[in-house]
Every structure is written in C-alpha cells, then in structure tokens.
Amino acid sequence: MIIPHPLLGPRDSQEFTYLGDASLIERPDWQAEDAVGRFHDYLYLRDNPAGAHRELWFHEQGDRSWLVVTRDTVTHEIISAELARDVARAKGRSK
Amino acid sequence: MRYSGFKVLKEALTGHKGWKPAWRDPAPKPHYDILVIGGGGHGLATAYYLAKVFGKANVAVLEKGWIGGGNVGRNTTIIRSNYLLDGNEPFYEFSMKLWEGLEQDFNFNAMVSQRGVLNLCHTDAQRDAFRRRGNAMRLNGVDAELLDTEGVRRMAPFLNFENARFPIKGGLLQPRGGTVRHDAVAWGYARGADMRGVDIIQNCEVTGFRIENGICKGVETTRGFIGAGKVGVAVAGSSGRVMAKAGMRLPIESHVLQAFVSEGLKPLLPGVITYGAGHFYVSQSDKGGLVFGGDIDGYNSYAQRGNLPVVEDVCEGGMSLMPMIGRAKLLRMWGGIMDMSMDGSPIIDRTDTERLYFNGGWCYGGFKATPASGWAFAHLLATGNPHETATAYRFDRFRKGLMIDEKGMGAQPNLH
Ligand SMILES: Cc1cc2nc3c(=O)[nH]c(=O)nc-3n(C[C@H](O)[C@H](O)[C@H](O)COP(=O)(O)OP(=O)(O)OC[C@H]3O[C@@H](n4cnc5c(N)ncnc54)[C@H](O)[C@@H]3O)c2cc1C
Numbered sequence: 339m340i341i342p343h344p345l346l347g348p349r350d351s352q353e354f355t356y357l358g359d360a361s362l363i364e365r366p367d368w369q370a371e372d373a374v375g376r377f378h379d380y381l382y383l384r385d386n387p388a389g390a391h392r393e394l395w396f397h398e399q400g401d402r403s404w405l406v407v408t409r410d411t412v413t414h415e416i417i418s419a420e421l422a423r424d425v426a427r428a429k430g431r432s433k
Numbered sequence: 434m435r436y437s438g439f440k441v442l443k444e445a446l447t448g449h450k451g452w453k454p455a456w457r458d459p460a461p462k463p464h465y466d467i468l469v470i471g472g473g474g475h476g477l478a479t480a481y482y483l484a485k486v487f488g489k490a491n492v493a494v495l496e497k498g499w500i501g502g503g504n505v506g507r508n509t510t511i512i513r514s515n516y517l518l519d520g521n522e523p524f525y526e527f528s529m530k531l532w533e534g535l536e537q538d539f540n541f542n543a544m545v546s547q548r549g550v551l552n553l554c555h556t557d558a559q560r561d562a563f564r565r566r567g568n569a570m571r572l573n574g575v576d577a578e579l580l581d582t583e584g585v586r587r588m589a590p591f592l593n594f595e596n597a598r599f600p601i602k603g604g605l606l607q608p609r610g611g612t613v614r615h616d617a618v619a620w621g622y623a624r625g626a627d628m629r630g631v632d633i634i635q636n637c638e639v640t641g642f643r644i645e646n647g648i649c650k651g652v653e654t655t656r657g658f659i660g661a662g663k664v665g666v667a668v669a670g671s672s673g674r675v676m677a678k679a680g681m682r683l684p685i686e687s688h689v690l691q692a693f694v695s696e697g698l699k700p701l702l703p704g705v706i707t708y709g710a711g712h713f714y715v716s717q718s719d720k721g722g723l724v725f726g727g728d729i730d731g732y733n734s735y736a737q738r739g740n741l742p743v744v745e746d747v748c749e750g751g752m753s754l755m756p757m758i759g760r761a762k763l764l765r766m767w768g769g770i771m772d773m774s775m776d777g778s779p780i781i782d783r784t785d786t787e788r789l790y791f792n793g794g795w796c797y798g799g800f801k802a803t804p805a806s807g808w809a810f811a812h813l814l815a816t817g818n819p820h821e822t823a824t825a826y827r828f829d830r831f832r833k834g835l836m837i838d839e840k841g842m843g844a845q846p847n848l849h
Binding site: 339351352356358359378379381382383384385386387388391393409411412413414 | 673674677682683684685686687731732733734735736740742775831832844845846847
C-alpha cells in the first residue's frame with residue numbers, strides 16, 4: 339500500500355507503524371465523574387467498520403510524523419492522509 | 434448413513450452409487466428454540482453439542498455463504514494446548530481431549546494427526562520462558578517436553594542451526610499437538626448435527642436482530658425473519674460487523690492473516706515446527722504440500738487477501754529456518770479475516786441484550802479451540818451458565834482488569 343504523505347508525497351506503508359483507530363487521539367478526561375467507564379470504552383471498544391476507517395499511522399522510518407489515514411478496510415484503498423497534528427488542532431486542541 | 438470400512442468396500446464394488454448427501458438442505462422454519470449464527474467450525478460444533486450433549490433438537494445454524502467457506506477452511510490446521518495462563522490452559526486441553534476422540538464421536542474422518550508441535554527457542558531468555566510454560570502445562574496435566582539443541586537436531590536435522598542471529602537453542606515440544614484436516618471438521622460437525630435434527634441453512638445471511646424491550650426475539654435474514662428463543666452468534670472475523678447490527682461495540686478489531694501452500698514434496702517434516710524468533714510456522718499436509726504462515730498483516734482489514742510485504746516476511750522467515758525450501762514452488766496463498774481481541778483471548782458470554790449470546794475473538798488460534806468452543810457455547814446457550822473451562826472468557830474482564838494476555842502486549846490487537 340502506498341500512503342500519500344501530506345508533506346513527503348507517496349510513501350510505502352512499510353515505512354510506517356500502525357497504531358489503530360484514529361479515535362485514540364481523543365483521550366477522555368481523566369478527571370471526569372465517569373472516567374473509569376470512558377477509559378474502558380476508549381481503550382478496549384472499537385467500531386471496527388467494513389469500509390472507510392480513520393486510523394493512526396506513525397512514519398517511524400521516515401519523518402516520524404503521525405498521520406490520520408482514511409482507508410477502505412475491504413479494498414485496502416487509501417482515501418486520504420492528514421497530519422494527526424492538523425486533525426487534533428481542527429478539533430480545538432492547541433498542542 | 435454411517436461410514437465404515439465395510440461401507441467403503443461395498444461402495445467400491447458397486448460403483449459408488451449408494452453415497453448420499455451428508456446433510457439435508459432444509460428451508461428455514463418460522464421459529465427455533467436456538468439459532469446459531471455462522472456455519473463455521475465453532476457454530477457447527479455448537480449446534481452438534483447442543484443436540485448431542487444437551488438434547489436440544491429444535492436448533493438451526495444460519496450461514497451466509499456455504500459451510501466451511503470461512504476460517505474453518507482457511508487456517509493452517511494446527512492444534513495444540515501449550516498455553517501458559519490459568520484462564521486458557523484448561524480450556525485448550527479440554528479441546529485437545531475432544532480432538533482425540535472426535536472422529537469416533539462423530540463418525541467422520543477428520544484426519545486428526547497428533548504429529549507433535551515443536552516451538553523453537555533462540556535465546557536463553559526464550560528457553561527460560563519455555564521452561565516456565567512447559568511447567569505450567571504439566572501442572573495442568575498436559576504433556577510438554579523441553580528439548581536441548583541436540584534433541585531438536587535429532588528430530589529435525591535439516592533446520593539451520595548455525596544461524597548467527599537466531600541460533601536454535603532448543604525447543605518446547607508438545608507431542609500430543611498436531612494437525613487436523615480443517616474442512617472435514619466443518620463437514621463432520623454439520624453431518625453430526627443434521628443427523629440429530631439440526632437444520633443447517635446455507636445462503637442465509639443475518640442482516641439484523643429483532644430486539645424488543647432489550648430482549649432478542651429473532652433475526653432478520655436474506656430469507657426472511659426467523660424467530661428464536663435464544664440467539665448465539667459465532668461469526669469469527671465478522672463479529673464486529675454482525676454485533677454492530679445489535680447495537681454493540683466489541684473489544685475486537687478485524688485483521689487479515691495469510692496462509693501458504695507449496696507444491697507437494699516427499700515426506701519431510703516430522704510434525705509442526707514454529708520459529709520462535711521469526712514467527713514462521715510450518716507443517717506438511719498428507720498430500721505433501723508444506724503448509725505455512727506467519728504474522729498478520731497488521732492493520733484492520735476485511736479483504737480476504739493479504740498484501741505482499743507479509744508474503745516477503747513469511748518467506749524470509751522460512752528461508753532462514755529451513756534454507757532447503759528455497760527451491761520449492763509456492764502453489765497457493767490466501768487470507769482469512771480474524772477477530773483480534775484486545776488481550777488475544779476469546780469471549781464466550783451473554784450480552785446486555787437478553788437471549789443474545791456471543792462467541793468470538795479467537796484471534797488466529799481459534800481452530801484448535803473448535804470442539805471446546807462449541808461445547809462451551811452450547812453449555813452457555815442450554816444452561817445459561819458458562820462451562821467450567823470457559824469461566825474467564827467474559828466481556829467484563831476488560832472492565833475489571835482481568836485480561837488473559839498470553840503475550841503481555843496490552844490492548845494492542847495487532848501485536849497478539
Ligand atoms: C490463515 C489462517 C490461519 C490460521 N491458522 C490457525 C491454526 O493453525 N490453528 C488454529 O488454532 N487457528 C488458526 N486460525 C484461526 C482459526 O481459523 C479461526 O479462529 C477459527 O476457524 C474461527 O472460527 P470458525 O471456524 O467458526 O470461523 P468461520 O469458519 O469463519 O465461521 C464463521 C462463519 O460465519 C459466517 N457469517 C459471517 N457473517 C454472517 C452473517 N451475517 N450471517 C450468517 N453467517 C455469517 C461466515 O460466512 C463464516 O462461515 C487461522 C486463521 C487464518 C485466517
């Protein structure tokens with residue numbers, strides 16, 4: 339699979355390490371009343387869709403950036419790749 | 434119709450005109466006491482033991498394709514019970530004991546072959562870990578032998594002992610482990626269940642669940658609504674997709690695992706050999722093909738095919754362990770979709786929806802579990818209580834911190 343890196347252009351997916359569902363960016367608030375339950379869901383439960391899936395890939399053997407890749411889990415087609423930093427910022431996170 | 438040596442002889446002499454289909458092809462009835470979703474090894478075994486052990490005959494298995502078309506017919510056929518943890522070891526040994534009596538039990542030749550499973554070790558630390566595992570197995574009454582390098586050399590002199598990076602320092606042998614003809618397992622269970630009145634309904638995809646006030650009343654299918662007293666789901670790599678229709682999220686991701694078969698060779702391998710360092714495992718089928726595999730592709734996938742980097746990785750592992758296979762031609766390769774659970778261990782449990790039960794998360798070791806999984810799931814469906822060997826396989830273990838994490842990898846499914 340070729341991942342279209344937003345800064346570096348097309349890169350072989352073998353340069354990357356896969357982490358999983360991109361929802362892992364959204365770590366729950368550990369001080370919330372229901373933090374225990376939310377962390378259970380965050381850590382262990384997955385939507386696991388057949389089709390478009392947003393997921394985290396780490397460019398370990400490249401520029402060491404984290405990407406949010408949207409990929410079709412049925413066809414292995416890669417639909418888009420964004421910097422995880424930009425995705426987090428768009429959600430209002432500063433760091 | 435029972436199979437026997439006499440029957441084979443008689444058919445041979447009379448032109449093989451007396452063989453009948455091994456199971457019926459019934460239309461679905463409007464209602465069953467118990468519906469099992471998924472006609473793979475686990476679903477069919479569940480139906481078989483429901484009928485045979487728990488006396489439940491008003492049972493149907495619903496399969497979206499044809500039985501044996503899923504992972505039960507796609508795996509590398511290895512059976513073993515060399516687990517370390519208490520939650521697992523008694524369960525897998527229960528399964529091994531069922532394998533040992535399976536063919537007599539269901540009167541079908543599944544070619545259960547206890548040719549031995551040898552896990553190689555390549556470092557002192559790995560040998561210590563195997564010694565510990567072997568002791569844990571023996572404490573559970575399971576056979577295990579620790580071999581030194583010479584012991585391994587006697588069994589498999591053709592291995593690459595001089596590999597500078599991964600020298601072979603010994604191995605853990607389970608003599609009772611081995612291989613089974615995988616699709617015959619599906620056929621044998623299907624026939625055994627059918628003979629006891631279970632309806633096996635193929636080309637019948639479950640498209641939804643009818644849930645009223647938190648109670649499951651039946652399922653919507655491509656062949657209409659089918660009502661049920663209880664519904665048990667055993668759909669292997671499709672668990673995430675199917676349970677989403679019941680509004681559930683699971684501690685599971687779906688991943689692809691590839692398998693490979695070489696051209697037929699003369700008898701070569703004494704049993705199953707696994708390469709502890711490179712993650713390569715290989716056995717030889719009775720037709721002579723080397724059957725082998727390695728790691729999963731590593732990312733979520735529902736494509737029943739893999740990608741080339743893993744092909745390269747597996748073949749490299751094979752070459753570094755057994756350089757002589759470099760000249761063998763690869764005949765076939767394919768991929769299967771598996772549930773990778775968050776701790777690498779399975780789930781057999783009731784769900785929050787009343788009368789809806791779940792069996793899944795078998796990762797890539799679920800074939801060996803087929804008999805015990807079927808028995809334990811039948812036990813749960815029939816009695817409402819978990820089988821004694823499957824009490825740890827609950828959904829709430831993640832909430833309670835009671836993970837059964839053989840590899841110690843944490844909530845990272847692609848590492849299990
Ligand atoms: C390449 C590979 C190698 C493996 N090697 C080994 C090994 O050596 N040893 C080992 O122990 N394990 C191994 N495994 C794992 C093992 O094969 C599986 O864990 C196990 O077979 C899964 O259970 P099953 O047989 O019931 O699954 P399946 O045979 O996949 O059964 C599930 C069935 O559910 C059906 N289904 C899905 N959705 C629906 C629906 N909506 N409605 C109706 N039916 C539906 C599917 O069509 C399928 O037939 C391997 C797996 C793979 C892919």
